[in-house]
Amino acid sequence: MVELSQTLLNLPVLICRLRGDVVQVETWISASGKHGHTGDWLVRDYITGETHLRATSSRYLMIDKKTRKLSFLKEAWADQIKPHVLDCHEYPIIMGDNRKLLQILDVDTADYVRTGLSPLWNDLDINQYVNYHIKYISWILEGAPRSFLESHKLSAMTVEYRKECGRESMLHNLSAVSRNGTSATNSTDHFTEDEGIEFDHSLYLQDGSEVLRARTMWMPKSI
Amino acid sequence: MVELSQTLLNLPVLICRLRGDVVQVETWISASGKHGHTGDWLVRDYITGETHLRATSSRYLMIDKKTRKLSFLKEAWADQIKPHVLDCHEYPIIMGDNRKLLQILDVDTADYVRTGLSPLWNDLDINQYVNYHIKYISWILEGAPRSFLESHKLSAMTVEYRKECGRESMLHNLSAVSRNGTSATNSTDHFTEDEGIEFDHSLYLQDGSEVLRARTMWMPKSI
Numbered sequence: 325m326v327e328l329s330q331t332l333l334n335l336p337v338l339i340c341r342l343r344g345d346v347v348q349v350e351t352w353i354s355a356s357g358k359h360g361h362t363g364d365w366l367v368r369d370y371i372t373g374e375t376h377l378r379a380t381s382s383r384y385l386m387i388d389k390k391t392r393k394l395s396f397l398k399e400a401w402a403d404q405i406k407p408h409v410l411d412c413h414e415y416p417i418i419m420g421d422n423r424k425l426l427q428i429l430d431v432d433t434a435d436y437v438r439t440g441l442s443p444l445w446n447d448l449d450i451n452q453y454v455n456y457h458i459k460y461i462s463w464i465l466e467g468a469p470r471s472f473l474e475s476h477k478l479s480a481m482t483v484e485y486r487k488e489c490g491r492e493s494m495l496h497n498l499s500a501v502s503r504n505g506t507s508a509t510n511s512t513d514h515f516t517e518d519e520g521i522e523f524d525h526s527l528y529l530q531d532g533s534e535v536l537r538a539r540t541m542w543m544p545k546s547i
Numbered sequence: 548m549v550e551l552s553q554t555l556l557n558l559p560v561l562i563c564r565l566r567g568d569v570v571q572v573e574t575w576i577s578a579s580g581k582h583g584h585t586g587d588w589l590v591r592d593y594i595t596g597e598t599h600l601r602a603t604s605s606r607y608l609m610i611d612k613k614t615r616k617l618s619f620l621k622e623a624w625a626d627q628i629k630p631h632v633l634d635c636h637e638y639p640i641i642m643g644d645n646r647k648l649l650q651i652l653d654v655d656t657a658d659y660v661r662t663g664l665s666p667l668w669n670d671l672d673i674n675q676y677v678n679y680h681i682k683y684i685s686w687i688l689e690g691a692p693r694s695f696l697e698s699h700k701l702s703a704m705t706v707e708y709r710k711e712c713g714r715e716s717m718l719h720n721l722s723a724v725s726r727n728g729t730s731a732t733n734s735t736d737h738f739t740e741d742e743g744i745e746f747d748h749s750l751y752l753q754d755g756s757e758v759l760r761a762r763t764m765w766m767p768k769s770i
Contacts, residue, residue, distance in 0.1 A: 440663055442663065444686070445689060462669045462670075463667070465669065473668055
């Protein structure tokens with residue numbers, strides 16, 4: 325028996341919505357390579373049609389339920405989902421693959437360390453694994469100091485999933501500022517305040533294996 | 548400035564719903580004493596009208612935003628909500644006040660201790676307090692061993708909130724079996740399996756103050 329697993333999420337937030345706003349969500353699947361699929365989402369304002377959020381989660385892969393190792397996409401299953409997969413050259417909507425830019429962090433290179441993260445019982449799916457983006461994203465957000473989270477808003481995020489997180493896991497988050505728009509790194513590379521701040525994040529299990537690495541982009545709340 | 552705070556939740560789950568079922572939710576407010584209000588909910592099957600869940604959260608109280616102490620319900624505010632409050636003798640739908648039965652636990656009387664619970668950034672409301680039932684309930688559920696959570700289903704819950712939980716809080720959960728339907732406590736008190744198991748829970752801050760106490764009732768999943 326196999327199950328689908330997702331490895332990469334690209335999520336630029338274009339405009340933050342206010343409570344009470346009505347939005348419409350469009351989502352579709354397209355093929356990605358021989359064994360994978362890409363899921364895309366568009367969140368638009370229901371009245372104006374303006375796009376507020378684009379997201380691409382790519383490289384859905386098959387994992388053997390027992391061994392937890394990668395498995396080939398079975399022909400029978402591929403035929404089953406084929407009618408639901410779009411064959412369109414315009415997709416995915418976010419073409420850039422930021423994975424190569426994502427840095428691995430260790431205690432020496434990290435600016436912030438957050439320990440003591442663990443899933444609660446209701447964070448686990450039916451297979452007893454943490455399988456919800458929202459939980460991983462909340463662990464990623466813990467990497468930045470809270471004063472920063474209050475003064476800035478998240479504007480984009482790339483997450484690369486590398487290992488599953490099961491019950492009884494204890495995790496820690498290493499985070500580092502990878503680009504700060506408020507300071508110039510050299511004479512030819514002047515960033516300005518409104519270019520925002522980028523963080524790199526790595527989430528580790530106690531045995532040292534990396535659960536995910538991520539990059540978040542933040543803008544000051546005043547903008 | 549004052550804000551509403553809720554102190555008691557009574558939640559018997561009558562029938563667990565399956566994914567894909569459609570339900571309808573009814574909710575209303577009625578007066579409770581001089582300064583409080585009661586909120587009631589009924590969750591029914593959309594097709595058959597059968598009741599699946601009843602809930603009463605009583606004693607909404609006013610708290611001063613700065614001092615975090617209890618405040619009297621201002622007349623002006625009371626007039627404002629009056630048109631929305633039902634004047635009906637049938638309510639609240641759950642009459643029993645189980646607060647007197649809720650036991651305070653300490654390390655000596657607890658069967659299970661779960662430490663290291665803390666709110667993440669996205670568990671906090673705009674006032675920087677944990678203000679979501681779901682978070683407190685997930686901390687309560689951590690009190691029972693996971694093997695028990697897998698073999699049983701939650702059938703009722705009473706929660707009494709006693710203190711607010713803010714950012715940077717570290718909490719621990721003490722839990723004890725208060726009634727076990729699978730064993731007879733004496734010759735005249737024979738419980739049977741299908742009467743379920745009751746747990747008492749207390750959630751404490753590191754300074755020893757009690758955030759809440761709760762009782763949960765569980766039934767075997769086979770029933």
